[in-house]
Amino acid sequence: MNKEKLVLAYSGGLDTSVLVHWLDQQGYEVIALCLDLGQKVEDIDAILEKGKKAGAAKVLVENVEEEFVKDYVLPSIHWNALYEGTYLLGTSLARPLISKKQIEVAEREDAVAVAHGATGKGNDQVRFELSYYALKPDIRVVAPWKIPEFFEKYPGRTELLAYAEKYGIPVKASKDQPWSSDENLMHISFESGMLEDPWQEPRQEMFELSQSPQAAPDEAQAVLIDFEKGNPVAVDGREYSPAKLLTHLNELGGKHGIGRIDMVESRFVGMKNRGVYETPGGTILHIAHRAMESITLNRGVINLKDSLMPRFAQLTYDGFWFSPEMEILLNMVQKTQQPVNGTVRLELYKGNCMVTGRKSPNSLYDEDMATMEADHGAYDPKDAIGFIKLHALPLRIQAGLKAKSK
DSSP states (O other): OOOEEEEEEOOSSHHHHHHHHHHHHTTEEEEEEEEESSOOOOOHHHHHHHHHHHTOSEEEEEEOHHHHIIIIIHHHHHTTOOBTTTBOOHHHHHHHHHHHHHHHHHHHHTOSEEEOOOOSSSSHHHHHHHHHHHHOTTOEEEOGGGOHHHHTTOOSHHHHHHHHHHTTOOOOOOTTOOOEEEEOSSOEEEESGGGGSTTSOOOGGGOOSOOOGGGSOSSOEEEEEEEETTEEEEETTEEOOHHHHHHHHHHHHHHTTOOEEEEEEEOTTSOEEEEEEEOHHHHHHHHHHHHHHHHHSOHHHHHHHHHHHHHHHHHHHHTOTTSHHHHHHHHHHHHHTTTOOEEEEEEEETTEEEEEEEEOTTOOOOHHHHOSSOOTTSSOTTHHHHHHHHHHHHHHHHHHHHHHHO
């Protein structure tokens, strides 16, 4: 009897390595899909061997760094997106791409199901499954952390390690690791373990992409970033592909302690969660892009984008990347980016990323108009009299009503 095929989002870590074996034992022919999103991964041969030892019928490895940055990270940069004013959405942006690739493999391999290793408490279960159903409504979703036969028997790291040892599954994790992490080219996120106490200060040895601001160089570093239609294309005059550019900015930002945040966020599933993030390159791009827009977009467009940005951020965070409303927002933001061309100069220094200059062939900044010196008739101050009186009219009427009511 032929086994039904299932495509598992596979990282090579403890959780998904155990899931490969467990799903095989449940009667599935497991296709383990490992995507390189810019995280530090083991040697490909080691991943292939580990997956097969765990019981996978096939292990597929694909590098999707460029697609990740071009189609997911950059649209978020275009929106200047922040969730709850702080989070640059690194994990949220990766999940729809992973889901999309799983569905592509499922269709190619005639698989009936897809699976993930997200827990039943977090956001990722929602992000994966909403994406699966949006892309292939009839797909079967297998989520072991919501199957009682699995999560009641293997509720935590200790039980998973025992399972791996029992069945000879090679893993590097240990029960003493005081946090969990997830990495891609945009960021590293840390949560759980010691970080579940929101008062507990993170350990310095936890951070991987950046050194502490205190240990960063004592000399500031100037950086020039060139933009074309809202996309960063060069750093200090050297052109890069999207993924290579973000990699380079991660190195520069990490050197200067840029992009560390520690926040308590509101999960879509209803609870609060403490997350610590390192986003050095993404932080630099966020600040630089905003500066580029400040000189190339008018006030109305900036205000419109700012009013819709929280909606984009929440849709991304909650897992609605493939929704109709997200499609509208992604198309809209491309239109706003047409004039966003030019160069931004920044200074990186001990955790700070400061804009020190910006220029553009599409600049709306008129130095003759803006000067506080003599402008030779470029602006007539008397025009402001009527402008202010018209805007003051409803305020004066309201004040008059208040005076009458006393």
